[in-house]
Amino acid sequence: MITYIITGVGDRKHFPTYHFILPACLTVTIHVIAFTVPFQQRWNAIYDNGVSLTSAIIDSTYIICILLSILYSGLSLLRIKSYKRQVTNYSADIYRMSLDWLSFIIIFRVLLQTLPIAGLILGIELFNKLGVIWTFTTLPAVFTQIVLCLNILSENYVIIEPITAKEKEMTTSGNYAQLERQRVEKYLENEKPYLNPEFKITDMAKDLFSNRTYISAFINREYGMNFNRFINNYRLKEVERLQSEAIQRKQKISSTEIVIHAGFSNYRSYFRAKKMAKNDPVSID
Structure with missing residues:
Protein backbone atom coordinates (compact mmCIF):
# COMPACT_ATOMS: atom_id res chain seq x y z
CA MET A 1 0.00 0.00 0.00
CA ILE A 2 2.82 2.41 0.90
CA THR A 3 4.56 1.65 -2.39
CA TYR A 4 1.31 2.22 -4.28
CA ILE A 5 0.79 5.64 -2.67
CA ILE A 6 4.36 6.93 -2.98
CA THR A 7 4.87 5.79 -6.56
CA GLY A 8 1.52 7.01 -7.82
CA VAL A 9 1.64 8.96 -11.08
CA GLY A 10 -1.12 10.79 -12.85
CA ASP A 11 -4.62 10.88 -11.41
CA ARG A 12 -4.94 9.49 -7.89
CA LYS A 13 -6.75 6.15 -7.76
CA HIS A 14 -7.84 4.05 -4.81
CA PHE A 15 -5.99 0.81 -4.26
CA PRO A 16 -8.16 -1.91 -5.89
CA THR A 17 -10.28 -3.70 -3.30
CA TYR A 18 -9.79 -7.14 -4.82
CA HIS A 19 -6.15 -7.09 -3.71
CA PHE A 20 -7.34 -7.39 -0.10
CA ILE A 21 -9.54 -10.46 -0.59
CA LEU A 22 -6.94 -13.26 -0.60
CA PRO A 23 -4.72 -11.72 2.13
CA ALA A 24 -7.83 -11.24 4.28
CA ALA A 45 1.69 -30.76 11.74
CA ILE A 46 4.61 -28.75 10.36
CA TYR A 47 7.47 -31.10 11.24
CA ASP A 48 5.93 -34.55 11.13
CA ASN A 49 5.82 -36.32 7.81
CA GLY A 50 2.35 -37.61 8.49
CA VAL A 51 -0.54 -36.38 6.39
CA SER A 52 -3.49 -34.76 8.11
CA LEU A 53 -6.07 -32.10 7.38
CA THR A 54 -4.36 -29.69 9.78
CA SER A 55 -0.92 -30.12 8.21
CA ALA A 56 -2.39 -29.76 4.72
CA ILE A 57 -4.12 -26.50 5.65
CA ILE A 58 -1.04 -25.09 7.37
CA ASP A 59 1.32 -26.06 4.54
CA SER A 60 -1.05 -24.69 1.92
CA SER A 76 6.21 -3.33 -6.16
CA LEU A 77 9.70 -3.33 -7.67
CA LEU A 78 8.24 -3.00 -11.17
CA ARG A 79 6.10 -0.09 -10.00
CA ILE A 80 9.14 1.62 -8.48
CA LYS A 81 11.02 1.13 -11.76
CA SER A 82 8.15 2.72 -13.70
CA TYR A 83 7.97 5.57 -11.19
CA LYS A 84 11.69 6.31 -11.57
CA ARG A 85 11.31 6.71 -15.33
CA GLN A 86 8.60 9.32 -14.87
CA VAL A 87 9.89 11.20 -11.84
CA THR A 88 13.06 12.21 -13.71
CA SER A 103 13.50 -1.23 -2.79
CA PHE A 104 15.83 -2.44 -0.03
CA ILE A 105 12.93 -3.01 2.37
CA ILE A 106 10.99 -5.01 -0.20
CA ILE A 107 13.90 -7.27 -1.16
CA PHE A 108 15.20 -7.67 2.40
CA ARG A 109 11.82 -8.55 3.84
CA VAL A 110 10.77 -11.04 1.17
CA LEU A 111 14.09 -12.87 1.42
CA LEU A 112 14.26 -13.18 5.19
CA GLN A 113 10.59 -13.94 5.72
CA THR A 114 10.29 -16.60 3.04
CA LEU A 115 13.48 -18.46 3.96
CA PRO A 116 12.21 -20.00 7.22
CA ILE A 117 8.84 -20.94 5.73
CA ALA A 118 10.55 -22.57 2.77
CA GLY A 119 12.93 -24.28 5.19
CA LEU A 120 10.05 -25.69 7.20
CA ILE A 121 8.32 -27.06 4.14
CA LEU A 122 11.54 -28.56 2.77
CA GLY A 123 12.36 -30.05 6.16
CA ILE A 124 15.68 -28.24 6.69
CA GLU A 125 16.77 -28.97 10.25
CA LEU A 126 18.12 -25.46 10.87
CA PHE A 127 14.58 -24.10 10.85
CA ASN A 128 13.27 -26.65 13.34
CA LYS A 129 14.00 -24.28 16.20
CA LEU A 130 11.50 -21.68 17.28
CA GLY A 131 14.25 -19.15 17.98
CA VAL A 132 15.54 -19.33 14.42
CA ILE A 133 12.04 -18.88 13.02
CA TRP A 134 11.47 -15.87 15.28
CA THR A 135 14.81 -14.37 14.24
CA PHE A 136 14.03 -14.70 10.54
CA THR A 137 10.45 -13.44 10.73
CA THR A 138 9.91 -11.04 13.61
CA LEU A 139 13.23 -9.16 13.61
CA PRO A 140 13.14 -8.34 9.87
CA ALA A 141 9.58 -7.10 10.26
CA VAL A 142 10.57 -4.81 13.14
CA PHE A 143 13.68 -3.58 11.31
CA THR A 144 11.84 -2.82 8.07
CA GLN A 145 9.07 -0.99 9.92
CA ILE A 146 11.66 1.21 11.63
CA VAL A 147 13.36 1.99 8.31
CA LEU A 148 9.98 2.66 6.71
CA GLU A 169 -6.70 23.05 -20.45
CA MET A 170 -3.46 24.89 -21.24
CA THR A 171 -2.08 21.85 -23.05
CA THR A 172 -5.25 21.34 -25.07
CA SER A 173 -5.72 24.99 -26.02
CA GLY A 174 -2.03 25.76 -26.48
CA ASN A 175 -2.51 28.78 -24.22
CA TYR A 176 0.94 28.85 -22.66
CA ALA A 177 4.19 30.72 -23.18
CA GLN A 178 6.44 29.35 -25.90
CA LEU A 179 10.02 28.88 -24.75
CA GLU A 180 13.40 29.58 -26.26
CA ARG A 181 16.79 28.41 -25.04
CA GLN A 182 17.88 31.96 -24.30
CA ARG A 183 14.86 32.64 -22.10
CA VAL A 184 15.17 29.38 -20.18
CA GLU A 185 18.89 29.77 -19.60
CA LYS A 186 18.51 33.41 -18.56
CA TYR A 187 15.83 32.42 -16.06
CA LEU A 188 18.02 29.71 -14.54
CA GLU A 189 21.16 31.85 -14.44
CA ASN A 190 19.47 34.93 -12.97
CA GLU A 191 16.89 33.40 -10.62
CA LYS A 192 18.89 30.28 -9.73
CA PRO A 193 15.82 28.28 -8.67
CA TYR A 194 17.92 25.11 -8.73
CA LEU A 195 19.48 26.17 -5.42
CA ASN A 196 16.29 24.85 -3.85
CA PRO A 197 16.82 21.07 -3.41
CA GLU A 198 13.08 20.49 -3.83
CA PHE A 199 12.81 22.41 -7.10
CA LYS A 200 10.31 20.70 -9.43
CA ILE A 201 9.21 21.13 -13.00
CA THR A 202 5.87 22.50 -11.76
CA ASP A 203 7.77 25.35 -10.08
CA MET A 204 9.55 26.10 -13.33
CA ALA A 205 6.29 25.98 -15.27
CA LYS A 206 4.72 28.46 -12.87
CA ASP A 207 7.65 30.88 -13.14
CA LEU A 208 7.72 30.70 -16.94
CA PHE A 209 3.91 30.76 -17.37
CA SER A 210 3.98 27.41 -19.10
CA ASN A 211 3.07 23.81 -18.25
CA ARG A 212 5.12 20.79 -17.26
CA THR A 213 4.34 18.76 -20.38
CA TYR A 214 5.63 21.44 -22.73
CA ILE A 215 8.70 22.23 -20.62
CA SER A 216 9.63 18.56 -20.32
CA ALA A 217 9.36 18.09 -24.08
CA PHE A 218 11.30 21.32 -24.69
CA ASN A 232 21.49 19.03 -11.79
CA ASN A 233 23.94 20.12 -14.48
CA TYR A 234 23.34 23.69 -13.35
CA ARG A 235 23.99 22.60 -9.79
CA LEU A 236 27.25 20.99 -10.87
CA LYS A 237 28.29 24.27 -12.47
CA GLU A 238 27.41 26.03 -9.23
CA VAL A 239 29.59 23.59 -7.29
CA GLU A 240 32.53 24.40 -9.57
CA ARG A 241 31.92 28.12 -9.12
CA LEU A 242 31.75 27.84 -5.33
CA GLN A 243 34.88 25.70 -5.22
CA SER A 244 36.78 28.19 -7.36
CA GLU A 245 35.51 31.07 -5.24
CA ALA A 246 36.57 29.33 -2.03
CA ILE A 247 40.07 28.77 -3.39
CA GLN A 248 40.42 32.39 -4.48
CA ARG A 249 39.27 33.66 -1.10
CA LYS A 250 41.28 30.98 0.71
CA GLN A 251 38.18 29.88 2.59
CA LYS A 252 37.99 26.51 4.30
CA ILE A 253 34.62 25.10 3.27
CA SER A 254 33.85 21.39 3.31
CA SER A 255 32.77 19.61 0.15
CA THR A 256 29.44 18.77 1.76
CA GLU A 257 28.71 22.42 2.51
CA ILE A 258 29.51 23.40 -1.06
CA VAL A 259 27.24 20.80 -2.67
CA ILE A 260 24.39 21.71 -0.31
CA HIS A 261 24.81 25.43 -1.10
CA ALA A 262 24.69 24.47 -4.79
CA GLY A 263 21.24 22.93 -4.39
CA PHE A 264 21.98 19.26 -3.80
CA ALA A 277 26.68 14.15 -16.34
CA LYS A 278 29.54 12.33 -18.07
CA ASN A 279 27.02 10.80 -20.47
CA ASP A 280 25.09 13.97 -21.29
CA PRO A 281 24.91 14.49 -25.06
CA VAL A 282 24.52 18.27 -24.99
CA SER A 283 26.35 20.84 -22.91
CA ILE A 284 24.42 23.57 -21.13
CA ASP A 285 27.35 25.97 -21.11
Missing part, protein backbone atom coordinates in the same frame (compact mmCIF):
# COMPACT_ATOMS: atom_id res chain seq x y z
CA CYS A 25 -8.82 -14.89 3.80
CA LEU A 26 -5.30 -16.01 4.71
CA THR A 27 -5.30 -13.82 7.81
CA VAL A 28 -8.62 -15.25 8.96
CA THR A 29 -7.40 -18.80 8.29
CA ILE A 30 -4.18 -18.26 10.26
CA HIS A 31 -6.06 -16.77 13.21
CA VAL A 32 -8.65 -19.56 13.21
CA ILE A 33 -5.87 -22.16 13.27
CA ALA A 34 -4.01 -20.27 16.00
CA PHE A 35 -7.08 -20.11 18.26
CA THR A 36 -8.54 -23.56 17.59
CA VAL A 37 -5.52 -25.83 17.12
CA PRO A 38 -3.18 -26.35 20.12
CA PHE A 39 0.40 -25.16 19.63
CA GLN A 40 1.93 -28.65 19.91
CA GLN A 41 -0.47 -29.98 17.31
CA ARG A 42 0.41 -27.14 14.95
CA TRP A 43 4.11 -27.78 15.56
CA ASN A 44 3.73 -31.50 14.83
CA THR A 61 -1.43 -21.43 3.84
CA TYR A 62 2.33 -20.96 4.14
CA ILE A 63 2.91 -21.77 0.47
CA ILE A 64 0.28 -19.24 -0.60
CA CYS A 65 1.85 -16.66 1.73
CA ILE A 66 5.24 -17.22 0.09
CA LEU A 67 3.80 -16.92 -3.40
CA LEU A 68 1.87 -13.76 -2.51
CA SER A 69 4.93 -12.23 -0.89
CA ILE A 70 7.05 -12.90 -3.97
CA LEU A 71 4.31 -11.75 -6.35
CA TYR A 72 3.57 -8.44 -4.64
CA SER A 73 7.24 -7.76 -4.00
CA GLY A 74 7.92 -8.21 -7.70
CA LEU A 75 4.99 -5.96 -8.63
CA ASN A 89 10.88 14.59 -15.72
CA TYR A 90 9.29 16.00 -12.57
CA SER A 91 11.88 16.41 -9.81
CA ALA A 92 15.58 17.28 -9.65
CA ASP A 93 16.12 15.75 -6.21
CA ILE A 94 18.13 12.63 -7.04
CA TYR A 95 18.31 11.39 -3.46
CA ARG A 96 14.65 11.66 -2.49
CA MET A 97 13.31 10.32 -5.78
CA SER A 98 15.56 7.25 -5.88
CA LEU A 99 13.48 5.26 -3.35
CA ASP A 100 16.49 3.00 -2.78
CA TRP A 101 15.37 2.51 0.81
CA LEU A 102 11.97 1.22 -0.32
CA CYS A 149 8.85 5.01 9.49
CA LEU A 150 12.12 6.95 9.51
CA ASN A 151 11.99 7.54 5.76
CA ILE A 152 8.31 8.42 5.74
CA LEU A 153 8.70 10.87 8.63
CA SER A 154 11.73 12.49 6.98
CA GLU A 155 9.77 12.67 3.69
CA ASN A 156 12.50 10.83 1.84
CA TYR A 157 10.42 10.51 -1.31
CA VAL A 158 8.88 12.62 -4.06
CA ILE A 159 5.16 12.49 -4.79
CA ILE A 160 4.32 13.25 -8.41
CA GLU A 161 1.35 15.58 -8.24
CA PRO A 162 -1.46 14.89 -10.73
CA ILE A 163 -1.81 17.20 -13.70
CA THR A 164 -4.36 19.84 -12.76
CA ALA A 165 -7.41 20.77 -14.80
CA LYS A 166 -5.77 24.10 -15.59
CA GLU A 167 -2.68 22.37 -16.96
CA LYS A 168 -4.81 20.07 -19.09
CA ILE A 219 14.21 20.29 -22.45
CA ASN A 220 14.33 16.84 -23.98
CA ARG A 221 14.30 18.24 -27.52
CA GLU A 222 16.71 21.14 -27.02
CA TYR A 223 19.17 19.61 -24.58
CA GLY A 224 18.76 15.89 -25.11
CA MET A 225 18.15 15.10 -21.45
CA ASN A 226 15.39 14.95 -18.87
CA PHE A 227 14.48 17.67 -16.37
CA ASN A 228 16.39 16.00 -13.55
CA ARG A 229 19.72 15.89 -15.34
CA PHE A 230 19.20 19.31 -16.87
CA ILE A 231 18.75 21.02 -13.49
CA SER A 265 20.20 17.67 -0.85
CA ASN A 266 23.37 15.81 0.17
CA TYR A 267 26.76 14.68 -1.12
CA ARG A 268 25.36 11.42 -2.41
CA SER A 269 23.05 13.33 -4.77
CA TYR A 270 26.01 15.34 -6.01
CA PHE A 271 28.04 12.20 -6.65
CA ARG A 272 25.23 10.61 -8.65
CA ALA A 273 24.63 13.76 -10.68
CA LYS A 274 28.33 14.06 -11.49
CA LYS A 275 28.44 10.46 -12.60
CA MET A 276 25.41 10.87 -14.88
Whole structure:
Protein backbone atom coordinates (compact mmCIF):
# COMPACT_ATOMS: atom_id res chain seq x y z
CA MET A 1 0.00 0.00 0.00
CA ILE A 2 2.82 2.41 0.90
CA THR A 3 4.56 1.65 -2.39
CA TYR A 4 1.31 2.22 -4.28
CA ILE A 5 0.79 5.64 -2.67
CA ILE A 6 4.36 6.93 -2.98
CA THR A 7 4.87 5.79 -6.56
CA GLY A 8 1.52 7.01 -7.82
CA VAL A 9 1.64 8.96 -11.08
CA GLY A 10 -1.12 10.79 -12.85
CA ASP A 11 -4.62 10.88 -11.41
CA ARG A 12 -4.94 9.49 -7.89
CA LYS A 13 -6.75 6.15 -7.76
CA HIS A 14 -7.84 4.05 -4.81
CA PHE A 15 -5.99 0.81 -4.26
CA PRO A 16 -8.16 -1.91 -5.89
CA THR A 17 -10.28 -3.70 -3.30
CA TYR A 18 -9.79 -7.14 -4.82
CA HIS A 19 -6.15 -7.09 -3.71
CA PHE A 20 -7.34 -7.39 -0.10
CA ILE A 21 -9.54 -10.46 -0.59
CA LEU A 22 -6.94 -13.26 -0.60
CA PRO A 23 -4.72 -11.72 2.13
CA ALA A 24 -7.83 -11.24 4.28
CA CYS A 25 -8.82 -14.89 3.80
CA LEU A 26 -5.30 -16.01 4.71
CA THR A 27 -5.30 -13.82 7.81
CA VAL A 28 -8.62 -15.25 8.96
CA THR A 29 -7.40 -18.80 8.29
CA ILE A 30 -4.18 -18.26 10.26
CA HIS A 31 -6.06 -16.77 13.21
CA VAL A 32 -8.65 -19.56 13.21
CA ILE A 33 -5.87 -22.16 13.27
CA ALA A 34 -4.01 -20.27 16.00
CA PHE A 35 -7.08 -20.11 18.26
CA THR A 36 -8.54 -23.56 17.59
CA VAL A 37 -5.52 -25.83 17.12
CA PRO A 38 -3.18 -26.35 20.12
CA PHE A 39 0.40 -25.16 19.63
CA GLN A 40 1.93 -28.65 19.91
CA GLN A 41 -0.47 -29.98 17.31
CA ARG A 42 0.41 -27.14 14.95
CA TRP A 43 4.11 -27.78 15.56
CA ASN A 44 3.73 -31.50 14.83
CA ALA A 45 1.69 -30.76 11.74
CA ILE A 46 4.61 -28.75 10.36
CA TYR A 47 7.47 -31.10 11.24
CA ASP A 48 5.93 -34.55 11.13
CA ASN A 49 5.82 -36.32 7.81
CA GLY A 50 2.35 -37.61 8.49
CA VAL A 51 -0.54 -36.38 6.39
CA SER A 52 -3.49 -34.76 8.11
CA LEU A 53 -6.07 -32.10 7.38
CA THR A 54 -4.36 -29.69 9.78
CA SER A 55 -0.92 -30.12 8.21
CA ALA A 56 -2.39 -29.76 4.72
CA ILE A 57 -4.12 -26.50 5.65
CA ILE A 58 -1.04 -25.09 7.37
CA ASP A 59 1.32 -26.06 4.54
CA SER A 60 -1.05 -24.69 1.92
CA THR A 61 -1.43 -21.43 3.84
CA TYR A 62 2.33 -20.96 4.14
CA ILE A 63 2.91 -21.77 0.47
CA ILE A 64 0.28 -19.24 -0.60
CA CYS A 65 1.85 -16.66 1.73
CA ILE A 66 5.24 -17.22 0.09
CA LEU A 67 3.80 -16.92 -3.40
CA LEU A 68 1.87 -13.76 -2.51
CA SER A 69 4.93 -12.23 -0.89
CA ILE A 70 7.05 -12.90 -3.97
CA LEU A 71 4.31 -11.75 -6.35
CA TYR A 72 3.57 -8.44 -4.64
CA SER A 73 7.24 -7.76 -4.00
CA GLY A 74 7.92 -8.21 -7.70
CA LEU A 75 4.99 -5.96 -8.63
CA SER A 76 6.21 -3.33 -6.16
CA LEU A 77 9.70 -3.33 -7.67
CA LEU A 78 8.24 -3.00 -11.17
CA ARG A 79 6.10 -0.09 -10.00
CA ILE A 80 9.14 1.62 -8.48
CA LYS A 81 11.02 1.13 -11.76
CA SER A 82 8.15 2.72 -13.70
CA TYR A 83 7.97 5.57 -11.19
CA LYS A 84 11.69 6.31 -11.57
CA ARG A 85 11.31 6.71 -15.33
CA GLN A 86 8.60 9.32 -14.87
CA VAL A 87 9.89 11.20 -11.84
CA THR A 88 13.06 12.21 -13.71
CA ASN A 89 10.88 14.59 -15.72
CA TYR A 90 9.29 16.00 -12.57
CA SER A 91 11.88 16.41 -9.81
CA ALA A 92 15.58 17.28 -9.65
CA ASP A 93 16.12 15.75 -6.21
CA ILE A 94 18.13 12.63 -7.04
CA TYR A 95 18.31 11.39 -3.46
CA ARG A 96 14.65 11.66 -2.49
CA MET A 97 13.31 10.32 -5.78
CA SER A 98 15.56 7.25 -5.88
CA LEU A 99 13.48 5.26 -3.35
CA ASP A 100 16.49 3.00 -2.78
CA TRP A 101 15.37 2.51 0.81
CA LEU A 102 11.97 1.22 -0.32
CA SER A 103 13.50 -1.23 -2.79
CA PHE A 104 15.83 -2.44 -0.03
CA ILE A 105 12.93 -3.01 2.37
CA ILE A 106 10.99 -5.01 -0.20
CA ILE A 107 13.90 -7.27 -1.16
CA PHE A 108 15.20 -7.67 2.40
CA ARG A 109 11.82 -8.55 3.84
CA VAL A 110 10.77 -11.04 1.17
CA LEU A 111 14.09 -12.87 1.42
CA LEU A 112 14.26 -13.18 5.19
CA GLN A 113 10.59 -13.94 5.72
CA THR A 114 10.29 -16.60 3.04
CA LEU A 115 13.48 -18.46 3.96
CA PRO A 116 12.21 -20.00 7.22
CA ILE A 117 8.84 -20.94 5.73
CA ALA A 118 10.55 -22.57 2.77
CA GLY A 119 12.93 -24.28 5.19
CA LEU A 120 10.05 -25.69 7.20
CA ILE A 121 8.32 -27.06 4.14
CA LEU A 122 11.54 -28.56 2.77
CA GLY A 123 12.36 -30.05 6.16
CA ILE A 124 15.68 -28.24 6.69
CA GLU A 125 16.77 -28.97 10.25
CA LEU A 126 18.12 -25.46 10.87
CA PHE A 127 14.58 -24.10 10.85
CA ASN A 128 13.27 -26.65 13.34
CA LYS A 129 14.00 -24.28 16.20
CA LEU A 130 11.50 -21.68 17.28
CA GLY A 131 14.25 -19.15 17.98
CA VAL A 132 15.54 -19.33 14.42
CA ILE A 133 12.04 -18.88 13.02
CA TRP A 134 11.47 -15.87 15.28
CA THR A 135 14.81 -14.37 14.24
CA PHE A 136 14.03 -14.70 10.54
CA THR A 137 10.45 -13.44 10.73
CA THR A 138 9.91 -11.04 13.61
CA LEU A 139 13.23 -9.16 13.61
CA PRO A 140 13.14 -8.34 9.87
CA ALA A 141 9.58 -7.10 10.26
CA VAL A 142 10.57 -4.81 13.14
CA PHE A 143 13.68 -3.58 11.31
CA THR A 144 11.84 -2.82 8.07
CA GLN A 145 9.07 -0.99 9.92
CA ILE A 146 11.66 1.21 11.63
CA VAL A 147 13.36 1.99 8.31
CA LEU A 148 9.98 2.66 6.71
CA CYS A 149 8.85 5.01 9.49
CA LEU A 150 12.12 6.95 9.51
CA ASN A 151 11.99 7.54 5.76
CA ILE A 152 8.31 8.42 5.74
CA LEU A 153 8.70 10.87 8.63
CA SER A 154 11.73 12.49 6.98
CA GLU A 155 9.77 12.67 3.69
CA ASN A 156 12.50 10.83 1.84
CA TYR A 157 10.42 10.51 -1.31
CA VAL A 158 8.88 12.62 -4.06
CA ILE A 159 5.16 12.49 -4.79
CA ILE A 160 4.32 13.25 -8.41
CA GLU A 161 1.35 15.58 -8.24
CA PRO A 162 -1.46 14.89 -10.73
CA ILE A 163 -1.81 17.20 -13.70
CA THR A 164 -4.36 19.84 -12.76
CA ALA A 165 -7.41 20.77 -14.80
CA LYS A 166 -5.77 24.10 -15.59
CA GLU A 167 -2.68 22.37 -16.96
CA LYS A 168 -4.81 20.07 -19.09
CA GLU A 169 -6.70 23.05 -20.45
CA MET A 170 -3.46 24.89 -21.24
CA THR A 171 -2.08 21.85 -23.05
CA THR A 172 -5.25 21.34 -25.07
CA SER A 173 -5.72 24.99 -26.02
CA GLY A 174 -2.03 25.76 -26.48
CA ASN A 175 -2.51 28.78 -24.22
CA TYR A 176 0.94 28.85 -22.66
CA ALA A 177 4.19 30.72 -23.18
CA GLN A 178 6.44 29.35 -25.90
CA LEU A 179 10.02 28.88 -24.75
CA GLU A 180 13.40 29.58 -26.26
CA ARG A 181 16.79 28.41 -25.04
CA GLN A 182 17.88 31.96 -24.30
CA ARG A 183 14.86 32.64 -22.10
CA VAL A 184 15.17 29.38 -20.18
CA GLU A 185 18.89 29.77 -19.60
CA LYS A 186 18.51 33.41 -18.56
CA TYR A 187 15.83 32.42 -16.06
CA LEU A 188 18.02 29.71 -14.54
CA GLU A 189 21.16 31.85 -14.44
CA ASN A 190 19.47 34.93 -12.97
CA GLU A 191 16.89 33.40 -10.62
CA LYS A 192 18.89 30.28 -9.73
CA PRO A 193 15.82 28.28 -8.67
CA TYR A 194 17.92 25.11 -8.73
CA LEU A 195 19.48 26.17 -5.42
CA ASN A 196 16.29 24.85 -3.85
CA PRO A 197 16.82 21.07 -3.41
CA GLU A 198 13.08 20.49 -3.83
CA PHE A 199 12.81 22.41 -7.10
CA LYS A 200 10.31 20.70 -9.43
CA ILE A 201 9.21 21.13 -13.00
CA THR A 202 5.87 22.50 -11.76
CA ASP A 203 7.77 25.35 -10.08
CA MET A 204 9.55 26.10 -13.33
CA ALA A 205 6.29 25.98 -15.27
CA LYS A 206 4.72 28.46 -12.87
CA ASP A 207 7.65 30.88 -13.14
CA LEU A 208 7.72 30.70 -16.94
CA PHE A 209 3.91 30.76 -17.37
CA SER A 210 3.98 27.41 -19.10
CA ASN A 211 3.07 23.81 -18.25
CA ARG A 212 5.12 20.79 -17.26
CA THR A 213 4.34 18.76 -20.38
CA TYR A 214 5.63 21.44 -22.73
CA ILE A 215 8.70 22.23 -20.62
CA SER A 216 9.63 18.56 -20.32
CA ALA A 217 9.36 18.09 -24.08
CA PHE A 218 11.30 21.32 -24.69
CA ILE A 219 14.21 20.29 -22.45
CA ASN A 220 14.33 16.84 -23.98
CA ARG A 221 14.30 18.24 -27.52
CA GLU A 222 16.71 21.14 -27.02
CA TYR A 223 19.17 19.61 -24.58
CA GLY A 224 18.76 15.89 -25.11
CA MET A 225 18.15 15.10 -21.45
CA ASN A 226 15.39 14.95 -18.87
CA PHE A 227 14.48 17.67 -16.37
CA ASN A 228 16.39 16.00 -13.55
CA ARG A 229 19.72 15.89 -15.34
CA PHE A 230 19.20 19.31 -16.87
CA ILE A 231 18.75 21.02 -13.49
CA ASN A 232 21.49 19.03 -11.79
CA ASN A 233 23.94 20.12 -14.48
CA TYR A 234 23.34 23.69 -13.35
CA ARG A 235 23.99 22.60 -9.79
CA LEU A 236 27.25 20.99 -10.87
CA LYS A 237 28.29 24.27 -12.47
CA GLU A 238 27.41 26.03 -9.23
CA VAL A 239 29.59 23.59 -7.29
CA GLU A 240 32.53 24.40 -9.57
CA ARG A 241 31.92 28.12 -9.12
CA LEU A 242 31.75 27.84 -5.33
CA GLN A 243 34.88 25.70 -5.22
CA SER A 244 36.78 28.19 -7.36
CA GLU A 245 35.51 31.07 -5.24
CA ALA A 246 36.57 29.33 -2.03
CA ILE A 247 40.07 28.77 -3.39
CA GLN A 248 40.42 32.39 -4.48
CA ARG A 249 39.27 33.66 -1.10
CA LYS A 250 41.28 30.98 0.71
CA GLN A 251 38.18 29.88 2.59
CA LYS A 252 37.99 26.51 4.30
CA ILE A 253 34.62 25.10 3.27
CA SER A 254 33.85 21.39 3.31
CA SER A 255 32.77 19.61 0.15
CA THR A 256 29.44 18.77 1.76
CA GLU A 257 28.71 22.42 2.51
CA ILE A 258 29.51 23.40 -1.06
CA VAL A 259 27.24 20.80 -2.67
CA ILE A 260 24.39 21.71 -0.31
CA HIS A 261 24.81 25.43 -1.10
CA ALA A 262 24.69 24.47 -4.79
CA GLY A 263 21.24 22.93 -4.39
CA PHE A 264 21.98 19.26 -3.80
CA SER A 265 20.20 17.67 -0.85
CA ASN A 266 23.37 15.81 0.17
CA TYR A 267 26.76 14.68 -1.12
CA ARG A 268 25.36 11.42 -2.41
CA SER A 269 23.05 13.33 -4.77
CA TYR A 270 26.01 15.34 -6.01
CA PHE A 271 28.04 12.20 -6.65
CA ARG A 272 25.23 10.61 -8.65
CA ALA A 273 24.63 13.76 -10.68
CA LYS A 274 28.33 14.06 -11.49
CA LYS A 275 28.44 10.46 -12.60
CA MET A 276 25.41 10.87 -14.88
CA ALA A 277 26.68 14.15 -16.34
CA LYS A 278 29.54 12.33 -18.07
CA ASN A 279 27.02 10.80 -20.47
CA ASP A 280 25.09 13.97 -21.29
CA PRO A 281 24.91 14.49 -25.06
CA VAL A 282 24.52 18.27 -24.99
CA SER A 283 26.35 20.84 -22.91
CA ILE A 284 24.42 23.57 -21.13
CA ASP A 285 27.35 25.97 -21.11
